[in-house]
Amino acid sequence: MEIITSILAGLLFATGVYNLLQKQLLRIVIGTGLLSHGAHLFILTMGELKRGQPPVLKEGITEYSDPLPQALILTSIVISFGVTSLLLVLAYRTANENNTDNMEQLRGTENE
Template sequence: MEILILILSGVLFATAIYNLLQKQLLRIIIGTILLSHGAHLIILTMGKLKTGQPPVLMDGVTEYTDPLPQALILTSIVISFGITGLLLVLAYRTTQENNTDNMEQLRGGSHD
């Protein structure tokens, strides 16, 4: 199961990097979202995917699931949601002010 999740995470990272290298501002934001989702899957996989076991140690339980990766992912989801909201607002304002979302035109490069 871990191999499948790691392959999926690799696909998310590859798609994120492809989108981060695009010229449109919205695609760059989608790339950052996909990059954070890939990181969430890697953190989840590092915690060893165990099913049917309690997340904390209780009386009589010898094997348990590590709760730390789950807490890290929950915190990361909240942070990435806030950053995504900020990036979307900044992209909207940039597009409204400059009438373009092309990164080359925003940098002052060629005006094709």
């Protein structure tokens, strides 16, 4: 199971980097979202996907699940939602004020 999620995380990273290198602002925002989802899967995979008892230490329980990867992913989801929201608002304002979402046109010329 870890191999499948590792491959999926790698595909998300590759697709995210590809979208970050595009010229349209919306594709760049989508690329950052894909990168964050790849990071979520990577953290979950590194936390070892195992089944066990709830993460409450009691006597007699030898196998329990580690709560740290889930806590890290939950925090990361909240942060990536905020970053994605900010990037969408910035892309929307930029496209409205400049009448384009092409990064080449937004860069301008050297003479300006």
